[in-house]
Structures are given as structure tokens and as C-alpha cells.
Amino acid sequence: MGVIVQKYGGTSIATPTLIKSVANRIVATRQAGHEVVVVVSAMGGHTDELVGLSREISPNPSPRELDMLMTAGERISMALLCMALIDRGFDAVSFTGSQAGIVTDAAHGKARILDIKATRIRASLESNKIAVVAGFQGVAPTSSDVTTLGRGGSDTTAVALAASLKADACEIYTDVDGIYTADPRRVATARKLSRVNYEEMLELAASGAKVLHVRAVEFARNYQVPVHVRSSFSQEQGTWVVQEDKSVEQAIIRGVAHDASEAKITLQRVPNRPSMAAKIFRALSDATINIDMIVQNVSSAGSTDVSFTVPESDLVQAESVISDVCREIDAPGYDVDPNIAKISIIGAGMKTHPGTAATMFEALGDKGINIEMISTSNIRISCIIASKDLDAALNAVHDQFALGTLGDTSLASGETLSEVSEGQLSRPSQDPASKKADKRGE
């Protein structure tokens, strides 16, 4: 049997008791005949503790030293997990990001994996050891400094290792039991999906589904790594994130995602001259503010309103940039609305189903919910609404597409997953008809 990579998040290993129960699960996988590589996060709460310490020292800590600090977290959890495995009679060995050969660029706090030199991990598997690897961290060869991949980076470590080791699967253990058609805390009829394809998962993650990190999904898609998102607190199957299976009919809509953490800024009566948009968004980009949606409507009076959304955490800084820009481009002013939410529907099937957007807008309209902004990709439609309407909107859209009752395409028991092929960088081939420009009835 082949290699299984298992990733355990902070809540799954928050206490010594939980660490011992995770050890039992790893042992069971090993006893089923698999070679096991484990990726761990810091123990739940510990990362926040370390961030708290750094804030007591400095309002703006050195990025290199912040990375040095943060990487203490996985060091603790991985050593404890190895102790528990060795206690159960299984040889186990822990590796820091550097020891595991996770080579990154030198961007502290948000480093990108450039290469994985898994020599030591392979050697430990060959000598029948369980390899336990620190998630979230790497080493930048240019400086020999320790780097981190940013929050959620442990998912990326796990998927990247699975790709490099040509693992049969990458299991992401977390505190929820899979990907749902909507957030079950807000939509009572939400249903767990047994299967999602990479493109859909990318859009779900980017639209606010927090279960899996966007960069991890990109890695999984690029290297065709089958990912299994499941709970560390039960034995149930979770959700498989895999390549689209052309032979099975696609669901039109796979799920509804939401994000209530953004704010909307509208610049009023921006003069209708070339390069106005460039000026606005270059200034925001120079201040490293992430923009999500942008909407601009041409108005008749020689000027236009430009709206965009930013994370609420960047709002203060964005306002300061925008008030400068307004003076520069002769716009009379701007409005800010922090009380907004984004609701998105995602599904590969909408590429071939015109009218999907209209159906969504009708569902919202029927409940008297006003749509403030609209944005689309080829498999996603997002609307900005007032945050007070979010729960009503989620339930209305979820019902309208009958997501709580529709069967989704399940993996038949024993079905073989497509094999992982390292270095296969091509994206899954797309239906040439399914371009962003195709009609959806808007």
C-alpha cells in the first residue's frame, strides 16, 4: 500500500489527551498497511498566545523574528505526538520545516513553497518510521532563515508533501466533518457533500468557506492530489476534493458560501476619464490592501460611481488612501458601509446552465433582499447584500436550488481515485464553451 499524508489542525491536538487519541488514529492507519506522514499545526490556542506575547513586546514586530517565534508552536505539538506514537510501540520521528526540506521564498509570514526535498522523510519511511512534520513552516535557502507560510499554511504543507511523495491521499483532519452545501450553523437543511471538484473547492474557499485554505486547494489541483476533508472526532467519511469526473453529470450548484468580514467603499461621481480606475486601485495596491469585488457602472453625467469591498481589518487604512485619491482625481467624496455580507453560489454545472444567476436573484428578490453588488466567475455568482439579511438570503438560495435534498455525486465504495502525478502542472481541461463570457441570463 502507498503513502497517506494526514494533517491535524490545532483543535484536533489542543490537549495531551487529544494528542493521544490522534496517535491512536495514526496507528490504525499504519496497521491498515499504509506508510504514514503526519503534518501538524500548533496546539489549539498556542499560536494566539505567541502572537499575544509578541504584541506585548512590540506593536510592529520584526517579520523574521515573528516567524522564529511562531515556529515554536509546531515544534511542541510534533514532539509530543511522536512521544505518544513511540509509547504505542511505533517508531516515529519529527521534522521541522527545514529538516523536512520545505524550501520557500524569503517572504516572512507569507512564504510560498518553491520545492520539497523530502530526502529525510523518504529515508524515515523506508526504515519503517512514521514521519511527523511541522506544518506552516519552511526555510529560505537564500538566507538560511526560518519562514512561515501564513495562517492555514499547514494545509498547504500537507498537500505539497502529498504531491512530492506521490501519496494515495491527503487527509485533512479538522473539527468539522466535511464540506457542506452551506454553513450548517446558519442553514438547518445544509447537507454534507461527499465530493467536490478542485475548481468548486477553490471558489468555495475564496468565497468564505474556511475549512480548507485556498493555496492548499490550488496545490491539490495543480498536482492532482486527492484531498479528504474529515473530522478527527469521528470515523465517518468526510468530503473528497478531487478532479472533476466528466462521466458523471454535474450538479448545477454545489453549495452556497458566505463572507461577513468585508466592508464596502463607494467613490461618488468619479470623472469619466481614462485611467481613473488605475489610479484608485494602484494606490490601494501600493498600501497592500486586498480588494475583493469591484463594480463600476457608467453613468450619463460624465461621471460614475465606483464600489469595491475590502476586509474590515483593512478599512481604516483603505479610508486614508481613498481620501487622498479623491482629492487627486477630483471626486467629491466616498461612502463606507461595514454592514455588508457576500453570498456566493458555486457549481461547475452552471457553465452549461444559463439562467442560474437569474434564479439566484429571484430567490433574493422574493424575500425582499436588495442586491448591492454582483460579481461572477465562470463557476461562481456572488452578491453583496446587507449583513442583516444574510441568514434569510442563505436559506432562500439554498432552498431555491434544493441543495438540502439533491443527491451529489458520491464515490462508490472501493472506487479508485485518480493517481497523483508529481510535476503535472496543467489545470484540468476545461470545456471550451464554458468561458466567463458565456450567458447566464444576467
Add this chain to the structure above:
Amino acid sequence: MGVIVQKYGGTSIATPTLIKSVANRIVATRQAGHEVVVVVSAMGGHTDELVGLSREISPNPSPRELDMLMTAGERISMALLCMALIDRGFDAVSFTGSQAGIVTDAAHGKARILDIKATRIRASLESNKIAVVAGFQGVAPTSSDVTTLGRGGSDTTAVALAASLKADACEIYTDVDGIYTADPRRVATARKLSRVNYEEMLELAASGAKVLHVRAVEFARNYQVPVHVRSSFSQEQGTWVVQEDKSVEQAIIRGVAHDASEAKITLQRVPNRPSMAAKIFRALSDATINIDMIVQNVSSAGSTDVSFTVPESDLVQAESVISDVCREIDAPGYDVDPNIAKISIIGAGMKTHPGTAATMFEALGDKGINIEMISTSNIRISCIIASKDLDAALNAVHDQFALGTLGDTSLASGETLSEVSEGQLSRPSQDPASKKADKRGE
């Protein structure tokens, strides 16, 4: 000006506030024109926390993984200290043991430093940075694994780095303000020494003075590193540990040390045959029990009593070994006494002053204190007494030698310390007359 190595222990950096105050002290040293290399322990209490976590996981944790776990401690403190220094406008960079080039053998938990490849530290000093190094840790090149030097190992890291960098001095900052003629909590008239030589400090450390780690003193002696033990909570001069100055008359006795953490075991009527002692102490050594003092008196009836002391923490295991040995060698049984204490007087001057031991025994006898065991080196005399008599014994001996009033040899202000010479492995030359066998009046 040259390099100063400063080592800060756990109590000196136990909180963010203390870390910031240590940063101020480092900045002051830097502003006085020195290049500064800082060695830090884990924040006070954190090491115990990590040990506690490991015990919750396993009664007998893997030594490799225990080292991986423990080294998280200095990672946190050194990153926080660098952040504080950078905040004060001084460029600082942290180094793990491995990054600092601290090469050790592979004995996890008690590794010995084999070499220091301080390339990165030298480069950081050359580019005007303050180097902050994790104490207590290294890397074993045979396995590329992380090692620790054992508790107190940060002192050794600091002194070894000072030797390698040919530093002007190694400052050991701690929560006491120097080396005293006796423990000031037990002897009211105890006096801070301004100067102690390496040999005396070695015996003081080995006899229970906890301020400096024995291995660090050995390193300082072997490489002639001037060590300054002082408090991180005051600006006062502490105690210099330096090479013996032949030109200055030596004090007969430098100080009185004690150790109340041992227990005494006596084997009764051991048959007077060859290799009995070898059998006893080989068995204890095989069980890795540390023996301190051993006393054997020849008795007339063809048998003898053999007594020795062990750390109280090893007592249970030692008893189990000894009851087996008694059966094997036909000894009728053994006594255990945990209520003992060791009192030692130390001074290079006693080599040339016969009668020092007699003076010590008289001081104890005058107070009616019974001496249970005696052991000596060429500059130390130790007695085992009942632990209830310890305070009375310390004060009696301290008074008898007038340690509270005698002037000790102080460093004149501005006096140049002997230069550190890397690679100079020879011990300071000893007076050929001062062998262990010389008469002291016992």
C-alpha cells in the same frame, strides 16, 4: 572595543516587561562601544511547562523528541528579545543552536559541545547586528538532529561562545548578585566575593553552589574566559571568575558551600574481600545513578561498612540496586538516611596551609555537631552532617574562618583581564606541592 557575551537566565526574562528591561541593558552595553552576543534561556517557568506536557503524554518520553520539545523554549525568548531590540532601533538577529553552529555529540538531553562554527554570528557582528543565540541547544552532525546540553546548559553555551569569539568577557546575568562566602539566606554575615578563581569556582559549583553550572566553569577554565556573574536586576558589579593571580596572596578559604539534596546509604558488614567495592559501584553505575561521596573504613572483624551519598531523586532506584547487591556479596543489609547535608569549605590557599581541616572539624565539634563522613580534594574539605544541624554548621564554619570580614582580592577598577585564547586547552599550571595527598592535619 571587543566582544561581550551576555547570558540571561529564565528568571531575568520571565515576562515581556522583563524582556524589555533586558533589551535596555543590552542596548547600554552596545552604546558603550561593545559588540554584543546574547545567550538566552527559556522564559522562567516555560521549561517546566514543557516537561509537564511531555509527562502527560508519556512516562518515559523519547530523548530525541524531548530535545525537540525543549528547544521550543529558547526559540520563543530569543525571538521576543530580538523584537524588543529592533524596536529600540538596534538591528538584532536570533540564531538557534544549529544556526549558531553549536556542534555537539548525539547524547540527547546531555550533549557535549564538540565545536563552535560561529560563521553566522561573526557575519552578523560585522554587519553591526546584535546576535541573540539560543542557549542550551545544539545540533549533532552525525544525525542532523537537535540536541540539548541539559539543564543549566545555557551557561555553557555562553562561555563556549565567548571562548570561540575571543570575547573580552562573558557576563552571566541571574537573579542573585554574585558568588557569596556562604548562602546569604542561611548565613547572615555572608559576603559577596568580588573575585574567585576557576578551581575554587569548580569546587563551589560541584559542592552545591547553584549560581554557575560546573561544565560552564570547566569551559571557562580550559579556555581562560573571564566570567562575570551578576544580577540582571541591578547595575552593581557581581563576582569575577578568573584565573588565579599568583602575585596576590591567596585567601585560605574562599567560601562555604552546602548541598541538602543528597541521601546516605550504608552497607553493613561487607566481607573484606577484593573487588567488593567494584561490585557495588559498578551496579550503581550501570543503573546510571550518580554517586557523590564514598567512605569505607576497615574494621577488625573481617568485614567493613561502606557508605556513599546519592541524589535524593535517585534514592528509590539506588535502594533497589543495593538490595540485589547485598544478596550477591553476602552483606547482611543496608541503612538509608535521607536527612543529611553536606557542608564544604573551598579555597586555593588551603594547599599551603596545613591544619585547615582540623580548624573546620573543631568549629563543628564546638557546636556539638557530629561528622558522619569526610571527603577532600586539594582545595576542598566536605563533611556530611545531619540536615537539622546545617544552618548552625554553616554559621560556625563561616565565623571560624572569619569569612564575613576578611578582604578578598578585588579587581582594581580598569584592570585588564587576561585575554581569552581560543584553543588553549591546558589547565592553569598547578603548584607541584599541592597534590591531593598533601597533609592538611586530618
